[in-house]
Amino acid sequence: MTAVSVRGLHKNYGPIEVLRDVDLDVAAGETVCVIGRSGSGKSTLLKCLNLLEEPTSGEIRIGGTEITGARVDVDAVRARVGMVFQHFNLFPHMSVLKNVTAALRHVRGLGKEAAEASAMTQLERLGLAHLAQQRPGRLSGGQQQRVAIARALAVEPEVMLFDEATSALDPELVKDVLDVMRTLAGSGMTMLAVTHEIGFAREVADRVVFMDEGRIAEAGPARATLDDPETPRLRDFLARVL
């Protein structure tokens, strides 16, 4: 089953072409890591998948539903696609628990108690239950990002997007977050992760997609592609980041 299908995706900012004719399929349960230089369009690709960026042209399907049509319920699409941001973007004026219940209450329409019970289960799963009453500002970056993951998972999305989820973290906190992502990948979640952690991509991803100047320049099974790149551009990129 195809969880995400992208066909002929273009995204322009005025005269600048950020995405040029991107085709991509992600099978249900598959983990795909998107790598590439900054400015190569990888974050924009991710944001198009939950319509935080509006595609200029092309077709995107999530679980078979086209989301790029004119009469699409954008909010319904986003509720099916969880997103984790580089800078966490937790709501600073709410406790950790309220961060996680917000969508359950205001999107799913759950009552306070049902939402909190469900949120606590999610927090326990990620080992964060003891932080439920804290404000995000009191947490370490690694804890904040795990809360952000719990928040995104709370609405039970079909697909999870990670936009450089570990780039803003201190090195010693990166592992905590990667561990959560690894577990999630192992649990059968469909994941697309933009990352600079080549080691993580090699180990956890089923496939790797290398983006260059708005195009997918190379894609393939993670280990084979990263160990033995075909294109000079990817070889060059890997030589720089490894």
Next chain:
Amino acid sequence: MLDFLRTFFDLHEILDVLPALLTEGLRNTLLIAALAIVFGVVAGVLLAMLLLSRRRLVRLPARIYVDVFRGLPAIVTVSLVGVGLPAAGLRPFGREPLGYAVLAIALISAAYSAEIFRSGIQAVPAGQLHAARSLGMPYLTAMRVVVVPQGVRNVLPALAGQFIIDIKESALVYLLGLGFGQRELYFIAQERQAATYNSSALVAAGLCYLLLTIPLTYAVNKLDRRMREGRRFTAVPAAVAPVPAKAAV
């Protein structure tokens, strides 16, 4: 020196006028100010949302409203509403001048509050709206639950300033002529001053205003501190430098 003291601090005068100030005056001043503040805040938040709209047609009426009511001297607005409306046959408050005073000051307050809220909301990082929308919240829900509460926290001190202005502007109701029982602080004091040619009553009224405004400032600052401590170590958006509206999401 004695003349000076007698003109401004005649204890007999002050004690004489104090009962009227404290019972009738303070009550009516508070009534006008409180109602104007409540309306000003509610209308101000709504206007701020309109000001931040992507659509020009939505933005424009709010923009015009804010420019007009911020641009007019308060005394002109109070006269237009309090004298003009009844003269034109529009008497939503009958012959109750306090009603017109509340309306006029609320209209002005809403315009100023709108700009205060707008700057506060714009200072909330764009990632907050992105995160809320990515969870599937509709725009208005995301604004109500996530963005506006943070924006309001950003501007509490500025808002306290606006509340103080509202309290002070309630004095302009004297233009409309007040009957017994309707008089607010300034009206009582200036009546007294005109009758006795002594300003002590005005000094007493002034002290009553300070009794309202100074504790208000401290109360809001305390609230502000408490809210900030609740989120210590988080990135607090610096000041309220308005940034150009981000490509809406």
